[in-house]
Amino acid sequence: MNLFQRFTSRFKRNQRVYVFFVCFVIAALFWFLLVLTKEYTSSLRVNVAYTNFPSGLIQVSRLPEKFLLSIKANGYTLMSLNTYDETNKLNIDVGALIGPDEGVKKISSRMLVHDIVQQLGNDISIISIEPDSVVFNLNFSTSVKLPVKANLDVTFDKQYDSVSAVHLSPDSITATMPVSYLGSISHIETEKIKAESLRTSFKKKVKLIIPEGVSLSASEAEVFLQVEKFTEGTVQVPVNLVNVPAGFTIKIYPDIVTVRYLVALSNYAQVKPEMFTARVDASSASTDSDEKLPVEIVTAPPGVHSVSSQPQLVDFILKK
Numbered sequence: 203m204n205l206f207q208r209f210t211s212r213f214k215r216n217q218r219v220y221v222f223f224v225c226f227v228i229a230a231l232f233w234f235l236l237v238l239t240k241e242y243t244s245s246l247r248v249n250v251a252y253t254n255f256p257s258g259l260i261q262v263s264r265l266p267e268k269f270l271l272s273i274k275a276n277g278y279t280l281m282s283l284n285t286y287d288e289t290n291k292l293n294i295d296v297g298a299l300i301g302p303d304e305g306v307k308k309i310s311s312r313m314l315v316h317d318i319v320q321q322l323g324n325d326i327s328i329i330s331i332e333p334d335s336v337v338f339n340l341n342f343s344t345s346v347k348l349p350v351k352a353n354l355d356v357t358f359d360k361q362y363d364s365v366s367a368v369h370l371s372p373d374s375i376t377a378t379m380p381v382s383y384l385g386s387i388s389h390i391e392t393e394k395i396k397a398e399s400l401r402t403s404f405k406k407k408v409k410l411i412i413p414e415g416v417s418l419s420a421s422e423a424e425v426f427l428q429v430e431k432f433t434e435g436t437v438q439v440p441v442n443l444v445n446v447p448a449g450f451t452i453k454i455y456p457d458i459v460t461v462r463y464l465v466a467l468s469n470y471a472q473v474k475p476e477m478f479t480a481r482v483d484a485s486s487a488s489t490d491s492d493e494k495l496p497v498e499i500v501t502a503p504p505g506v507h508s509v510s511s512q513p514q515l516v517d518f519i520l521k522k
Contacts, residue, residue: 243329246271248322251291256302260343262380262415269311270332271318275325292321300338307338341380341415348377349389350410352425356397362431365466365505369426375410376419387413392423403429430466432507437461437475441497441516445485452484455517459497463506477503480511487520494518 247270255261269292294314300307311331318328352368375390392408404427412418439461446452461478479501487495494515502509 241274241276243272243274246273249291250294252294252296254295254297256297256300256304256340258342259302259304259340260378260380260415260417261296262339262341263337264414265338266333266336269318272329272331273322274327274329292318296338300340304340304342307340309336309338311335341382343378344381344384345376345378346384347374348387349374350392350423351389352392352408352423353394354425354427355394356400356404356427358429359399359401361433362401362429363464363466363507365428365430365469369428371424371426372420375423377416378418379413379416383413383415387416390418392425395425400427400429401431403427430468432464432466433470435463435465435470435473435506437463437473437478439475439478439480439511441480441482443482443484445483447484447487447520449522450487451521452487453519453521454482454495455519456513457516459516460512461499461502461509462512463502463509465506469505473503473506477501478509482516482518484518484520487518489520 247268250265250267250269252261252265294317299309299313311334314331314336315328318331319326350370350373352370354368358364370392377387377390379387390413391411393411395406395408397404405424407422407424409422410418410420412421437460438458440458441454441456443452443454459480461475461480463473465473478499481498481500482495483498484495486493495518496515497511497513499509499511
């Protein structure tokens with residue numbers, strides 16, 4: 203018996219069951235379609251984008267980023283609106299809404315109903331909008347270039363450290379702000395970057411913190427921190443004397459000190475003694491005092507850390 207014959211035989215034996223099942227499915231489908239034709243009240247949260255600000259003006263205070271709509275529509279329309287996600291935004295044309303002038307203007311959300319219906323579809327009715335009003339506070343704007351600074355909270359594993367200062371791309375950014383803000387904002391900071399026990403270089407894209415009333419030419423920056431293993435190095439450096447009291451000569455012991463420092467392994471061979479300058483300020487030297495004079499390391503090559511001298515104090519003999 204082939205497959206078709208077996209199906210025909212089984213259908214004849216269970217004909218009533220199959221007929222009942224088909225009728226049930228048809229009835230359920232008609233019921234579902236009937237339900238979708240009825241009107242229902244529902245809530246819809248939508249993102250909002252504000253565009254076409256009057257030329258030369260900028261919003262000072264923060265505008266609502268979302269609207270909560272109470273809407274009435276049939277089931278078909280509500281089902282289609284369920285696909286309305288965060289990538290979809292209601293567009294609010296600011297220039298058309300409030301005109302070209304600066305100042306504070308409070309707009310009732312009911313004035314937006316027509317535009318919202320145009321964008322969501324004419325098959326819906328809007329019952330209410332939250333918030334019930336939007337306050338536009340427009341001020342004359344200017345654009346300035348500001349440095350970007352990284353908000354770093356990082357620690358390093360033992361014997362590891364950063365080779366150089368943190369690198370940011372971009373390292374500066376164009377900020378458009380109200381004229382009244384000039385001088386009050388000196389830089390743009392990244393969100394906090396936290397990392398522990400670093401042993402390798404660190405690269406990450408982070409968002410920028412945007413002050414209220416300011417727009418930026420970019421919303422994020424790439425932070426790069428070069429991390430390497432460090433080792434200790436030493437060099438012998440002569441000590442320079444400064445501010446020797448007039449009419450005196452001075453002799454210090456020792457006149458050469460050992461400078462200790464930490465440096466990345468990749469830079470170890472590049473560090474030379476002449477890159478360091480050790481200095482003793484003799485202005486406090488006195489024939490009546492036997493106190494030692496402190497040694498200062500006043501210059502050191504870039505990339506070295508924890509620079510110190512040995513000894514840190516030197517003896518002296520002061521003569522007329």
